[in-house]
Amino acid sequence: MKKDFNIESLVRDNVARMKPYSSARDEFKAVGEGMIFLDANENPFDNGVNRYPDPQQRTLKSVLARQKGVQPNQLLIGNGSDEVLDLLFRAFCEPGRDNIIFQPPTYGMYKVLAETNAVAYKEVLLDEEFQPQMAELKNTIDDCTKMVFFCSPNNPSGNTFDADKIEVILQDFSGLVVIDEAYIDFSEENSWINRLDEFPNLVITQTLSKAYGMAGIRIGLSYASAEIISILNKIKPPYNVNQLSQQRALERVENVEEVAYEVALLKAQREELYEAFTEIDFIEKMHESDANFILVKVDDALKRYNQLLEQGIVARNRSNQPRCENTLRFTVGTKEENKQLIKVLQKL
Numbered sequence: 001m002k003k004d005f006n007i008e009s010l011v012r013d014n015v016a017r018m019k020p021y022s023s024a025r026d027e028f029k030a031v032g033e034g035m036i037f038l039d040a041n042e043n044p045f046d047n048g049v050n051r052y053p054d055p056q057q058r059t060l061k062s063v064l065a066r067q068k069g070v071q072p073n074q075l076l077i078g079n080g081s082d083e084v085l086d087l088l089f090r091a092f093c094e095p096g097r098d099n100i101i102f103q104p105p106t107y108g109m110y111k112v113l114a115e116t117n118a119v120a121y122k123e124v125l126l127d128e129e130f131q132p133q134m135a136e137l138k139n140t141i142d143d144c145t146k147m148v149f150f151c152s153p154n155n156p157s158g159n160t161f162d163a164d165k166i167e168v169i170l171q172d173f174s175g176l177v178v179i180d181e182a183y184i185d186f187s188e189e190n191s192w193i194n195r196l197d198e199f200p201n202l203v204i205t206q207t208l209s210k211a212y213g214m215a216g217i218r219i220g221l222s223y224a225s226a227e228i229i230s231i232l233n234k235i236k237p238p239y240n241v242n243q244l245s246q247q248r249a250l251e252r253v254e255n256v257e258e259v260a261y262e263v264a265l266l267k268a269q270r271e272e273l274y275e276a277f278t279e280i281d282f283i284e285k286m287h288e289s290d291a292n293f294i295l296v297k298v299d300d301a302l303k304r305y306n307q308l309l310e311q312g313i314v315a316r317n318r319s320n321q322p323r324c325e326n327t328l329r330f331t332v333g334t335k336e337e338n339k340q341l342i343k344v345l346q347k348l
Contacts, residue, residue, distance in 0.1 A: 005174070005200045005201050006174075007201075007227050007228060007231070010092050010146060010175060010176065011091060011092060011231055012090075012091060012092065012093070012094050015090075015231065015234065015235060018234065020233070020234040020235070021238055023040075023052070023055050023239065024039045024040035025040065025052050025053075025054060025055050025238075026055055026056075026238070027039075029058075037051065040052055048243075049243050049244065051243075052243075053239055053243035054246065055238050055239050055240075056233075057077045057241050057246055058072070059246070060077060060246050060253070061075050061077060063250065063253055063254060064077075064221065064253060068191075068193050070193060070196060071226065073226040073229060074224060074225065074226055074229055075221065075222070075223055075229065076221070076224075076229050076232050076236070077219065077221060077241055078219075078220040078222065078236070078240060079218050079220070079237075079241055079245075080207070080209070080220045081205050081206075081207045081209075082109055082113070083220060083236075083240060084205055084220040084221070084222040084232075085109060085113055085205065086113050086116070086117070087232045087235060087236055088147065088176070088203065088222075089113050089114065089116075089117040090235055091231050091232055091234075091235055092146050092147065092175075092176060092231075093114075093119040093146045093147065095117060095119060096118055097144060098119055098120070098145070099144050099145050100114055100119060100122070100145065100146060100147040100148070100149065101121070101122045101124060101137070101140055101141065101145060101149065102121065102123060102124075102148075102151075103123070103124050103125065103126050103132055103149070103150070103151075104125055104126065104321065104322045104323075105126065105130075105154075105318070105321035105322050105324050106126075106154060106155065107155050107180060110149050119146075120144075122140050122145075124136050124137045124140050125322050126154070126323065128323065129159075130154060130159050130287070130323070131159075131161060131162060131165065132161055132162075132165045132166075134165055134168060137169065138168075138172070141173060145173075145175055146175045147175055147176045147177075147178055148169055148173060148175065148176075148177050148178070149178045149180065150166055150169075150177070150180065151179075151180040151182075152181065152184075153181075153183040153186070153187050153289070153291045155182070155183065155291065155293075156293075156295050156316070156327070156329050157295055157324075158183075158287055158288065158289030158290060158295055159287065159288055159289065159290060160187055160189045160290045163189070166179065166192075170199045171199075175201065176201050177199070177201055177202055178203045178204075178205065179202070179203070179205070180205050181204055181205065181206050182205070182206065182209070182210055183290065183291035183292060184206065185210065185212075185259075185263050186210075186211065186263065186266065186267060186270075186290055186291050186292050187290035187291070189290065191204065192204050193223050196224070196225065200225050200227070200228075202224065202225075203222060203223075203224040204222065204223040204224065205221065205222050205223075206222075206223070207219065207220050208220075208221070208249055208252065208253070210292060211259060211262070211263050211266075212252050212253065212259055213252070213262065214248065214249060214252055217244070217245040217248050217249060218245065219245060219249045265335075266332050269332050269333075269334075269335060269338055270289065270292070270294065272338065273330065273332060273338055273342070274286060276338075276342045276345075277294070277296060277345075279346070280346065282298050282299045282348070283296050283297070283298055283345075284296075284298060284299065284326075285297040292332045293331045294329070294332070295318065295327050295329050296327060296328055296330065298326055298327070299326065300326060301317050301319045301325075301326040301328055302317065302319070304348065308344060308345075308348075311344045313340070313341055313344055315328045315329065315330055316328065316329040316330075316331075317329075
């Protein structure tokens with residue numbers, strides 16, 4: 001159990017002082033039938049979406065909190081994970097003074113959000129096995145470091161980071177440790193959500209875009225202490241998740257069996273792709289994946305990328321990332337799509 005963590009010392013002074021905006025639906029919640037709402041300047045003619053959505057997404061939040069074993073006040077729902085991450089920068093990082101650390105190769109938005117918010121960033125490369133380099137990571141942290149990011153399972157490599165390494169930073173670092181678990185549903189490892197109560201500086205981000213198949217409605221999730229979530233709620237836009245997205249998300253997350261079935265299919269297809277890739281001569285190495293994609297090293301990534309494109313298959317060339325020279329990333333598709341991929345690869 002981490003002790004002596006002071007969240008108030010991390011919050012930007014202006015955020016700590018500000019009074020959050022109070023929307024009409026914050027001040028009065030829609031309860032029951034027959035109410036006449038003349039408070040929010042809405043169009044009164046009912047078409048299903050003429051009223052503002054619940055600004056706190058209470059129904060969706062209660063379902064997700066129950067499924068994950070947390071309290072609703074430990075969950076923030078955002079307009080995609082990028083909004084959730086951006087709120088972290090805006091709440092805790094003083095522009096022109098503070099810095100954050102991330103570990104390439106990894107998700108590119110950490111850098112973009114740092115630059116957007118005028119926050120310095122430090123890069124500590126993962127090692128050759130795509131694991132954190134602990135000595136260098138600890139030496140890079142300074143008094144102005146507010147957040148350290150771990151993407152686990154990592155994108156683009158697909159592997160899960162050693163839990164012991166993350167725990168060292170959680171114990172020793174006085175700032176926020178943000179674990180991006182966008183692909184956790186495809187992993188055999190446990191989510192760090194199970195350890196929220198141990199570490200008050202732990203922030204976990206997840207998404208409905210991957211395993212839940214809801215990329216088009218943009219729902220991002222953040223799990224943390226009630227204190228951290230209350231700070232993020234203080235600065236989030238009042239109606240950041242629209243009514244249609246809330247409805248579709250609720251339908252999907254309640255369909256636990258279908259989501260689990262699809263995840264199981266994708267994990268099985270991932271193993272079939274691994275087996276098929278062993279027969280492709282120009283694939284020189286396959287990286288172990290706990291995600292819904294596989295990163296492979298090939299003889300000439302640009303050449304193979306273009307050849308696949310000519311055959312109507314779009315892969316992702318990750319060769320511009322550190323330690324990813326001549327690599328392609330293949331998302332696991334349907335059984336039919338994967339068969340077509342293998343057929344094309346065998347012909348190249």
